[in-house]
Amino acid sequence: MSLLEIRNLTVQFGGLKAVNDLSITIEEGELRCLLGPNGAGKSTTLDLICGKTDPTSGQILFDGRDITHLLEYRRAQGGIGRKFQVPSIFKNLTVLENLEVANSARGGVLQTLRVFTTPIRGRMKEILDLVGMVDLVDVRAGNLSHGQMQWLEIAMLLAQNSKLILMDEPTAGMTINETLRTAEIFQRLKGDHTLIVVEHDMQFVREVAERVTVMNRGSLLADGSISEIENDPQVKAVYLGH
Numbered sequence: 001m002s003l004l005e006i007r008n009l010t011v012q013f014g015g016l017k018a019v020n021d022l023s024i025t026i027e028e029g030e031l032r033c034l035l036g037p038n039g040a041g042k043s044t045t046l047d048l049i050c051g052k053t054d055p056t057s058g059q060i061l062f063d064g065r066d067i068t069h070l071l072e073y074r075r076a077q078g079g080i081g082r083k084f085q086v087p088s089i090f091k092n093l094t095v096l097e098n099l100e101v102a103n104s105a106r107g108g109v110l111q112t113l114r115v116f117t118t119p120i121r122g123r124m125k126e127i128l129d130l131v132g133m134v135d136l137v138d139v140r141a142g143n144l145s146h147g148q149m150q151w152l153e154i155a156m157l158l159a160q161n162s163k164l165i166l167m168d169e170p171t172a173g174m175t176i177n178e179t180l181r182t183a184e185i186f187q188r189l190k191g192d193h194t195l196i197v198v199e200h201d202m203q204f205v206r207e208v209a210e211r212v213t214v215m216n217r218g219s220l221l222a223d224g225s226i227s228e229i230e231n232d233p234q235v236k237a238v239y240l241g242h
């Protein structure tokens with residue numbers, strides 16, 4: 001069974017079909033890159049998957065369940081995590097406290113009351129290792145570099161037990177070194193986690209993706225390996241040629 005199945009999904013804003021009869025299937029453990037020119041509907045597709053936007057027609061199945069019209073917070077509880085361009089971290093809390101808050105978000109208010117007394121437990125340590133931030137546990141999030149803030153937010157999605165992580169241009173604004181580190185983190189995440197990553201940096205896409213989906217004007221343009229995509233005449237014409 002696939003982890004995520006999008007079937008003939010459409011969303012219409014006024015006269016514009018921002019996503020138009022889109023079907024995509026994502027397997028568990030996969031890292032899928034989503035490409036396409038500006039306005040192709042990539043961010044809107046992530047909005048539809050996480051529940052920020054309600055589709056006009058079509059279906060979304062997650063883990064075998066129809067979640068097409070499920071509320072956003074219910075999807076988050078069910079394991080769909082969305083990383084936004086401006087990270088939703090608590091700048092006045094330390095790295096560890098941020099992770100504890102994210103972890104407690106799964107269990108409701110009662111759990112939140114006891115989060116700050118716990119030492120770094122097994123899973124938190126694992127997550128910090130994954131994003132390479134073990135040495136930064138006591139640093140206030142507001143003092144982190146731009147790249148570190150992005151990694152912290154990824155770590156928070158992991159602490160929330162997100163099975164499917166959606167990321168919109170995660171390397172935007174990063175230095176070359178931060179981008180390389182991010183690629184390493186993604187390599188470590190895939191397999192155990194499923195990721196959909198919207199990204200314009202083709203070098204980064206080559207580094208991390210096995211399979212790539214290209215959208216144009218709300219519709220699926222091409223789907224395949226990175227070399228298939230890079231040699232596809234239609235993709236070259238609408239996207240890579242620019």
Ligand SMILES: Nc1ncnc2c1ncn2[C@@H]1O[C@H](COP(=O)(O)OP(=O)(O)OP(=O)(O)O)[C@@H](O)[C@H]1O
Nearest residue numbers: 013016017018036037038039040041042043044045
């Ligand atoms: N809430 C909305 N209301 C009206 N139109 C919208 C809304 N959200 C997106 N759109 C339009 O839908 C189209 C797709 O937008 P979207 O942001 O999904 O594109 P994108 O592929 O993420 O582009 P970019 O690469 O520039 O981020 C655009 O024409 C956009 O203006």
Ligand SMILES: [Mg+2]
Nearest residue numbers: 042043044168
């Ligand atoms: Mg976008």
